Amino acid sequence: MRRLLLASTLAFLSMACGSESDPGEACDRPGGTADVCGSDTVCGKPSDSSNVLVCIYICGDDKDCPSGADCKGVDGTSIKGCRSKS
Numbered sequence: 001m002r003r004l005l006l007a008s009t010l011a012f013l014s015m016a017c018g019s020e021s022d023p024g025e026a027c028d029r030p031g032g033t034a035d036v037c038g039s040d041t042v043c044g045k046p047s048d049s050s051n052v053l054v055c056i057y058i059c060g061d062d063k064d065c066p067s068g069a070d071c072k073g074v075d076g077t078s079i080k081g082c083r084s085k086s
Contacts, residue, residue: 023055031077033058044074047084056081 027043029036030053036043037055044056057064058081059071065082072083 023057025055027053027055029053031074031079033079042074042077042079042081044077044079044081045083047086048072049086050084056083058082 022038023041025037027036029043032043033041040058041055042058043053045052046054046056056074057066058079059065060080062071065071068086069082069084071080073079074081
């Protein structure tokens with residue numbers, strides 16, 4: 001089960017933040033947008049169980065996110081990002 005969770009998280013990270021980083025890449029400033037992550041992404045946790053920060057896609061609602069992800073708030077901001085359901 002743990003391997004499945006890790007594989008799912010890594011797969012999500014490959015879809016989903018330094019200088020400007022691409023979706024799925026590590027970032028170091030929660031809530032950072034264009035100056036930290038690439039366009040249309042924000043620096044945040046990829047899932048509720050993660051302590052790692054990466055660039056994730058900004059969204060307005062669940063339909064903006066890939067399969068397996070929900071549109072959820074990014075800690076400390078009013079921005080929502082696509083975060084893994086697991």
